[in-house]
Amino acid sequence: xxxxxxxxxxxxxxxxxxxxxxxxxxxxxxxxxxxxxxxxxxxxxxxxxxxxxxxxxxxxxxxxxxxxxxxxxxxxxxxxxxxxxxxxxxxxxxxxxxxxxxxxxxxxxx
Amino acid sequence: xxxxxxxxxxxxxxxxxxxxxxxxxxxxxxxxxxxxxxxxxxxxxxxxxxxxxxxxxxxxxxxxxxxxxxxxxxxxxxxxxxxxxxxxxxxxxxxxxxxxxxxxxxxxxxxx
Numbered sequence: 001x002x003x004x005x006x007x008x009x010x011x012x013x014x015x016x017x018x019x020x021x022x023x024x025x026x027x028x029x030x031x032x033x034x035x036x037x038x039x040x041x042x043x044x045x046x047x048x049x050x051x052x053x054x055x056x057x058x059x060x061x062x063x064x065x066x067x068x069x070x071x072x073x074x075x076x077x078x079x080x081x082x083x084x085x086x087x088x089x090x091x092x093x094x095x096x097x098x099x100x101x102x103x104x105x106x107x108x109x110x
Numbered sequence: 111x112x113x114x115x116x117x118x119x120x121x122x123x124x125x126x127x128x129x130x131x132x133x134x135x136x137x138x139x140x141x142x143x144x145x146x147x148x149x150x151x152x153x154x155x156x157x158x159x160x161x162x163x164x165x166x167x168x169x170x171x172x173x174x175x176x177x178x179x180x181x182x183x184x185x186x187x188x189x190x191x192x193x194x195x196x197x198x199x200x201x202x203x204x205x206x207x208x209x210x211x212x213x214x215x216x217x218x219x220x221x222x
């Protein structure tokens with residue numbers, strides 16, 4: 001994805017914790033999104049970070065460091081249903097263009 | 111139920127045969143957008159619309175047209191499809207704050 005980098009694939013064990021990293025170009029930054037996408041389905045919204053720090057939503061948390069152009073998605077107590085692609089995205093040039101990373105495919109094994 | 115719908119869900123066509131993919135949302139959202147998703151490239155924005163009669167190009171607009179005559183509908187038009195437009199297409203809409211985009215179920219297009 002344009003100006004957004006995230007690992008292509010990750011594997012983890014059921015019940016464990018996994019961190020998916022995302023780096024982006026900091027110019028014109030207006031917020032960072034994380035989406036989950038199961039194979040063959042539409043992306044679904046997970047989080048939107050504008051300010052630095054960690055935001056927690058149940059088993060999922062998202063962290064942002066604006067100065068470093070860095071974000072991560074933390075998934076705790078992994079379940080098999082968490083096997084999916086996780087997409088990092090940011091606004092580009094205002095609030096109308098959304099740029100996505102290529103996505104990280106997470107495989108959760110028993 | 112709040113939702114974004116797309117039709118058709120699957121389409122096989124031939125090069126040069128004009129086609130339209132419809133998109134409709136029932137959330138009274140002003141902002142709507144079209145994306146295509148290809149392996150290894152992620153989602154790329156084709157066109158977006160900030161309101162009725164207001165549209166603009168995204169990152170990959172070549173070969174596509176859109177229109178926004180009504181708030182709820184945002185059709186994607188391929189005047190002369192080519193094989194490189196074979197892809198998975200998603201329509202999305204969001205509230206003015208654009209904090210959350212709601213995606214349609216996707217349209218899988220194959221151009222022969």
